[in-house]
Amino acid sequence: MSFERAKRVNGGDAPSWPATGEGGAPLIARMFEVQDAKELALAVEQPEEEAHLSERPSPMARAGAGSSDQIQETDASEPRMPFIGSVLDYVPGERITIERKLSVDEDLYLADHAFVHAPGIKPTSACLPVVPMTMSLEIMAEAAACLAPGCGLLGFEDVRSVTWIDLADVDELALNIVTQIVRHDAERGVFSISAAIYVESKSSPAITATVLFGDRYLVELSPTFSDLSNARAHSLTADEIYAERHMFHGPSFQCLVGDFVLGDEGIVGELCVRSPEQLFKSTRSPQLLTDPCLLDAVGQIVGLWAMEQERYVFPIGLLKLEIYRPTPPVGTRAPVRVEILQSEGKTLVADVEVQDGEGGVWMRISGWRTWKFRWEKRLVDFRRQPDRHLLATPAPAPRFDGAISLMLSSAELKQFDPALLARYCLSADEMLNYKELERFPQRQRQWLYGRVAAKDAVRLWVAKRQQGEMSHPAAFAISSDERGRPFVTPAPGWGSAPSVSISHCEERAIAVAHEHDIGVDIERIATRDVGVVEAFASAKEREMIGRFPVQERDAWLTRLWCAKEAVGKLLGVGLEGKPLAMEAAEMTGDGQIVLSHKDRNVRARVSTIEGDGFIIAYADLEQSVA
Missing domain, CATH: 3.90.470.20 (4'-phosphopantetheinyl transferase domain)
Structure with a gap:
């Protein structure tokens, strides 16, 4: 693929298109519902004390996803902004605060952005579903749109993701989206709106940004992309990347397509516009101001470049993002180019340009920032496919035929957060036992490492006995009898399970599985x-x-x-x-x-x-x- 094709937008000399579609130019964003705009206009005409909506239901809430009743009453085919929930505070032309309750039932995309891979074994909330940074941008943009009726989304500035927004072991989580107009640049025709998302009970925001709205496109970014030196094809195709879970994303976020070419200073590939029909339960036609799934794939393609350096990345912000046209039709293959600006230390910084599939530019990003870290290959393999890989390593073998003995130490798992490890390996009942030990961190870790080693020994023993594939470590449980001796509750289809014994010393654990009773x-x-x-x-x-x-x-x-x-x-x-x-x-x-x-x-x-x-x-x- 080539980035030398003619572009509708090219650097600072590009035209600034009207947002209203004058002269046949496309609208710059999908505006919120006409009905929403009418209701906001009515609110503006009310006396100030009546316009403040914190004491009564917001007219916007009827078009949002604020409660299960609202969701049930809404026609699933009706386009609407999915993150406009209940309005808690509203001063027209100044500020608005919206509460949106995330739920694993309504926000279906969460199941496709969960860190722990345990399909059919664990509920979504137990798999650490995380709101992508790019979905947070959409959330903030929708709230900010309520302060700029008649304007379109131009982009974002100074995005800072401070902490994850996750639904860990809960099915519902309330977010407060706080937005306020901080300035209006009449010459540029731009409203700068500060936005922040607060998770319930938290005093500091999880993510902040400045959202830009206006009546004309801005073309202020003109990044320079170098020719790829030492160009080489990526070893995996997009299909292989997702099939083998080198990216943990589910179908909604699988926007990488085709092949990729890497260079010492960047990567070139293609992204595909996916249908948003399966992102939310209550609507098949969400009115999104961005394409959060495709934007998430920008982070994925940056991750592909990092993976070749044996590094892994997680997005933490960006300096500026400019949008030049609405989201192209579903199925559009959009060429993308990434230029790596910095890769030293813990942070990787890149510039990005995404085309619209017709030779023009869809968006540009300056200073896409990711946190960079390194995992050993054994940990990476286990995290992506825990049903195919072991964490524990062979221990010195006993002289008993058929016994499998494995060991695990904290030194091997120093890059694996124990709480996340527990989510990968433990069943629901075992998670309760793990949490009961929270007051005793060392004992809790020893207990966890012992259970992980035992589960690896057991599932390897069963796989060899059945000459089949291994089970997921969370698909079965290891409990203790009245004498404290561990025993295995087999997974469906096993028929029988081995005896197991566990021991630990300091930060090491060992476990053995055998056909007969055994002690270690x-x-x-x-x-x-x-x-x-x-x-x-x-x-x-x-x-x-x-x-x-x-x-x-x-x-x-x-x-x-x-x-x-x-x-x-x-x-x-x-x-x-x-x-x-x-x-x-x-x-x-x-x-x-x-x-x-x-x-x-x-x-x-x-x-x-x-x-x-x-x-x-x-x-x-x-x-x-x-």
Whole structure:
């Protein structure tokens, strides 16, 4: 594709088109409903005390999506601005504050912009649905439009996204959109309207911007785009990018199409205008002032360039965005060019130009800003396809056929927020258990890492047994019985589930899955004083350990302690405060220990393994003592 074609708008020398469509020029934006405008005009004619709408229902609320009743009463085919909810405060020509209640039921696009991929397993609210920055621009533009009747949207300036707007574990969230005219430039014909979105109960805005409205197009941006040096085709097509979830976006936001060409200083590709019919439940014809889904894809194509640098990005704002025409028809393929201006440190900055599919320019963006970060490939793969990839890594294998043992440490997950990790891996009941530990952060992390390692071991065990694909980690649960021993509630279609045992030490967790009951423990090798040793090792055991070289005795004392802990987990009794109730019958130089439990009348075989300063012990029953 070429960006050398003639453009209707080209730098500062381009014409400024009338917003009213004079001379056959297109309108610059889809204006809000005529009925809305009439009702606003009526409100302006009222006395000032009556025009203030905070004490009675707003006439605009009937055209908005302020409540479920309003949604039910609205014809789904009727075009309307979807984010005009209840008016809380209105001074004509000065300011307006609108409350819009987001809901996973009404705002269908949220399901396509959820960070956690668990289709059919978790409800949308449990998957951390996030309002895209570009949808926030649309929200602010619709509120600002109420202060500039008869004008069209020209663009945005100084957009700053401070924090996510998410519906985490809630089905509804109230937003207050506060807008105010800050100046009117008569010479340019521009209204500058400050806008901010406040999430309920928050005192600081989640995002702020200046929204520009006027009666003529502005063409004040004229970015320079370099020829792509070291040009190369991206390794993936748009279809592959979405199919393999290199971008987490669902169908509504899948606007990347075709192939992409990258250079050292930018990327060229195409975006496709998608239908907005499935964005909202209450209307199939939302009257949008922008195209928030295609704008989100601008961030996606910037992300493609960053991905080649093994970096990942999240948009945090822009300096200026200018729109030069209405959204082209659905299905239009719009060429896009991105010029990377800065990529050092934590921030990536780019200029963007999007064409209209007919050789003209649709919009330009100056200073598109993203936060840049890096994840290890294993974390990236798990996040995009948690049903196909593991987080835990193989642990030293026990000498029991068919057992699968995996480990996880905080060092491996330092780039993975524990709360988000929990959302990926835990079922609804497990999430409740996780949240109950909030007052004890270290214990909460240990519990989580143990569950994640166990779930990986279990689903790998099942996949190998069934010779099929792995299950999603949140598709099944690991609970604890009355003795505290973990057990697996199988996912549909499994038939059976393995036994599982979990242990953690410091910031490491280990879990093992096996066909039969099994116990595991992990401990760091350390020197123990005489009193501690005598409390858990009998005279016979101390004599056995004394036969090993002096330099190995700390390790062997740790092996013995681990062995007893593992047997206690195997039996579901722990040590019951009586470690001397178990006694070693055998210890061999290869780390094998046979323990006899006097009270339980059983013998267990334990395999102990040393590595990286730790001892791991695996225990299973050997036989009953007659």
